[in-house]
Structures are given as structure tokens and as C-alpha cells.
Amino acid sequence: MIIASRQMPRIAIRRPPPESFSTSSAASPGPTQLHFNRRLDTPPLTPRYPSPSRGSYRSLLPRRYRRVVHALGWLFVIGLCGLIARISFRLNDDPRSGGGPVVEEHTEQGQVGDESLPDFPSPIAVKDQLGRSRWTISIPPHLRFPLSSADYKFICTKSSKVAADVAGLNHLKSERFLALQSSYSRHDPYYMDIDLAEEGNILSWKKRSQVLEMQQRLAKTAEHSESVNAHNGDIQGSGESNEAHVCDKTLTFVMESGDAGLGKALMALWVAYGLAKKEGRAFFIDDTDWTYGKYATYFTPPAPPSCLPPPRNHVTPCPPQARHLLVSAATLPWALGEVSAEESKGSGTRGGAQQKKIFALASQGYKALFTLSHDNEDYVQNRKAQLKAQNKTTASDSMVGTTVGVHVRRGDRHPFEYQYSESYIPLDRYSSAASLLLRTAFNSTRARSLDFKTFERNSTILLASDDPEIYLAPELAHTTRAQERIALASKADLDAAAARAARTASSTSTRSHRPKRPVDSTIGWEGGFFAPLFWSLGAPHSSSKFPMSKLFTPKYSPPAVAAALADSRPSTPSPQALHLRELVGHAYLLDLKVLGEASDAIVCAASAVGCRLLAVMMGWENAMGNKKWLNIDGGAKGWWAIE
Secondary structure, three states: HHHHHHHHHHHOOOOEEEEOOOOOOOOOOOOOHHHHHHEEEEOOOOOOOOOOOOOOHHOOOOOHHHHHHHHHHHHHHHHHHHHHHHHHHHHHOHHHOOOEEEOOOOOOOEEEEEOOOOOOOOOEEEOOOOOOOOEEEOOOOOOOOOOOOOHHHHHHHHHHHHHHHHHHHHHOHHHHHHHHOOOOOOOOHHOOOOOOHHOOOOOOOOOOOHHHHHHHHHOOHHHOOOEEOOOOOOOOOOOOOOOEEOOOEEEEEOOOOOOOOOOOHHHHHHEEEEEHOOOOOOOEOOOOOOOOOOOOOOEOOOOOOOOOOOOOOHEEOOOOOOEEEOOOOOHHHHHHHOHHHHHHOOOOOOOOOHHHHHHHHHHHHHHHHOOOOHHHHHHHHHHHHHHHHHHOOOEEEEEOOOOOEEOOOOOOOOOOOOOHOOOOOOHHHHHHHHHHHHHHHOOOOOOOOOOOHHHHHOOOOEEEEOOOOHHHHHHHHHOOOOOOOOOOOOOHHHHHHHHHHHHHHHHHHHHOOOOOOOOOEOOOOOOOOOHHHOOOOOOOOOOOOHHHHHHHHOOOOOOOOOOOOOOOOOOOOHHHHHHHHHHHHHHHHHHHHHHHHHEEEEOOOOOOHHHHHHHHHHHHHHHHHHHEEEEOOOOOOOOOOOO
């Protein structure tokens, strides 16, 4: 019994897991007990665990209903894709969205009806009399001329896409078309001039108001007041004879109105003139919306052509082969054959040959157009003679000095050099560069009767800047103003003039009737030329100490208005605002003219347009070959014309 009791625990000791609630008295649990134990083995439901799965929708829906759900889902997806595709196609077909070309519906004779033509300027794809795909520019005759810069940019941007699509319709290989696109003076064989499209009834303007508008423009060309090829603003030769005909090829330059600066428009004007002479085009200038007023106010107009200008809706900014081409500072890249940004900047191995061609065009325009009007040209010639006389030594000396020009641009134009991109180049760098040019000029002289100190004393360093405080800087204290006819005034100059005006007024009237003014009511040109400051000229300023007209003398520049009005840009400037802008323009042109023509060498930063204009005035051989044009902006390499 004792032995048996020791062997029995081997069977009795075996117990179920702690989770099981089966009793030891039962040798084998029944089915009900197994089901109960299996359910108790699962972990309890807590908020941390997801709810048990109840099965897919397949077990909830019968088979026939599942097929209906599948069909409805696929129909919804297909309909959504179709809606998205339709919206995208509409956006691409809209010419204003920059998508595909405008392909017009044609009549049986290949004529584009007036109803199908867009009511805004746009390139369109047409078919000629032989049924071949061509493209042209559609400009409604009733639109005002000139169009906005945005419209001209849209035409040129859209034209490249339309030209590529028309070339594809004519089975022109893409490699050949790209070769045509990359050519400097490419010729698109599928482009049709606007006048030819109208003569062949491919473009048909049937609205009577538009036809009358075109007839009036052709009949009253003599009243072309926007073109300034004569001193009175009219086109000379247009009214001299009834037999005058429209020019075969023309280039109309539009003076930009959206830019407060004068340098970009001047550069584009010179290049456009050279391009017109190179291609044998009659040259016209339109100053209808120019910010600075009339062209003849600043320059002597060029000799007018003997033919009439074309109808306004025949003048287009692109393609470059167009019979009547329009060029502005905004469309100059397309006029030059879409020179890319990499080709438009730099010299040497990157675009140097291309830029030399453009430099030659600008040089031709400078020589023909940069003659100032009124008595400004006489002042420049007298100033040049005066500076030349200062460089002469005494009678016993056998050598003369030299003239080095220094151009300092501040304001809203920052250098391209990284470390000064948020500020300005230090003035001591200008001074060091001017001394280097003086030393180079001294080493290149043949006579050695004088030492460098005497040569430096006999030389002159001219200074031109848009910041009046630059002239008082100690780094450039040894310089001379390029011109003293019109100067941009600082706040100190304005306050001094205000005090003189107040003393003069107090001697004639009592102070009791004079309202008090705040001390800081005037703003000078400290810091340089800023576009908001320019647009605010002539705006009403109730807190002025004195009448602004007291300061509108050639010796002082006009003051700016309050900073709250700095962003105002009136579409039509008042006579007072236009007068102030003219003074600013005259000051810029006088500085540029004297500095470029009286200097033997020039120091400047090529990031400023005025610096590159000075290089054009010096000539390629003198500026680049002899290295007398010294650029101190490390981030701007070489010379370029297009911004």
C-alpha cells in the first residue's frame, strides 16, 4: 500500500493550465466543457485592443448585390477620371492658360471668320489657300496701342508652342525644328505675316467698327503722336505727300512704363536700333506710356524714315522674322532670337561671341541716338572741355594726366557678389580700383619726365552716384562730381533750402498766419534711387514745410513724399509729378553722358545697368581689349545686355 501510494501521484499531479477550470474528478472533459474552456482562454476585451472582426462585406451581402456594388464603384472611378481629364483639356486649350495652340475653325476657302477669332492678342494656327498648316498672330484692330508688357510676353511665350505644334502638323522633325529655334536669326517656314494673312482673306475682320478703326489709323498716320521721330512728336514724311506708302519692314521700339529705372529702357533702345539697321528696317519710337514722359524731352530724335508706319495690329513682338517687329525692354530676348540666360551673361568661353554681337548693336545705337536735347548737350560738351583742361600740366611739363570715372550705384540695386548681396560694395574698393587704373595709365605713358605723384595730381577722378551721401564719403573725398547741373539732394540740402525759403517768406509776411510744420517732413535721396521713392514723386504732401516748387531748380532734385505714399503709382502722372520725373531723368543722363565720354577708364559694378551702358560708350576694344572698364562686382562676370 505504501508503494502504490507513491506511484499514484504521477497521474494525479498532472493538472490543467491555470486558465482551465476543469475539475480533477472528471477523467475526460465533455464537449460542453471544452467549448467553455476555449472561450475562457482568450484575453479579455479592453479599450486598447481593436474590436473582433465581424467578417468582410462578402459575408454581409448576397452575391448578386456584391456585383452591383462593384459595377457602381467602377463607374464612379471612370466618371471621376473623365471629369479630371476634361478639366485639364479645357485648361490646356485655353490660350490664356499657356496650354496648346489656338486652332481656329475655317470656312471652305480657308478663311478664319471674325466670330472665331479671339478678342485678345494671341498666336493662332491657320491654313493657307493650299490647305497647309501655318500660324500667325491675331491682334484685334480695335485694341489700344501699345499693348501691355504682359500681353506682349504672352504672345511670345505662346508663339513658341504654336510654332512647334504647327511644325509637327507639317511633319517637320523635332531635331530640325530645334536647330531652327537655336539659330540667332532663325526663319520659321510656317509663319505667315499678319498683312499677308489679311490680304489672302485668311484673317477676316468683318466687324464694321474694326474696319473703320483700321481705315482711320491708316488715314491719320500723320497724327501718330506717340511716335517721336520728329521734334513735335509726329512722323515726318507721313503728311508730306499723299503718295507715301507703308514701310516694307519696320521695327517699333516701345519705351517701357512699368520700370522706374531708365537704364534698362536705354540699353534696349540702343540694341533695338542696331538690330533695325542690321536687318534693314525703318525705325520708329513710341513713347505713349513712358514713365518719364516724351522722348524728345531728353534726346534729339533720329532722322525720320520717308515711309509710313504700319497699322497697329500688324506690329508684333515675335517671331524675329516678322515684317513689322515690336521691341521693348521686356521683349528684347525674343527679338534677339530668344537668347538664353546662360548665353546672355558672361564673356570669354560662355556666350562671349554672342555678347560681342549684341555689344556691337548697342554701340551702333549709342552713336546714333545718345544726343541729349535742349541745352544739356551743350553743357556736356563744355564740361568735357573743362575736365580736359584740368588734366593738362604746366607748360614746362611734357605729359598730361588722365581721367578715371567712378560709378557707384546704391538704392534698390545690390551687387551679385554673395558677401555683399544684402548690402553694398565698400567704397574703399572703388578707391583702390581707381588708383590701380591711374597706375596702369601712368605705366603706359611714354614720357617719364614726371613721377607718379605728379601724374596723379594732374589726373581727375570723376564720381557719379545716385546717393548724395557718397560725394561726402572720406574714401572718395579726392573725387570730382561728373556734372553739377542737376544733383539729387539729401535731407540736409532740403532742410537748408527750407530754412532759406522760410526766412525769405518771413520778411514779407507775419509768422502768426503761418501754420507750424513738423521738422522731419522732407525725405531726401539718402541711400540712393528706390522705385517706391520715384513713384511717389509729385504726390500730395500736406506736411511740407514750404512749397515744393521752391526747390525745383537745376541745382536741387525734387524731394520725395511721405513713406505712406511710397507705393502709389498713378497711371497718369500729374504735371507736377511728370516735371519731377524729368529732373530725375535729366540728372541720370547727364551723369552717364559726362562719365562715359570724358573718362579714359571707368570703375563700376556690372550688376548695375548704368555700368554696362558705360562699357558700350567706351567701345569694345577700349573697354574689353584694353581693359579700361574695370568691374569690381565679383558676382557679375563680363558684360551682358539682357537682364
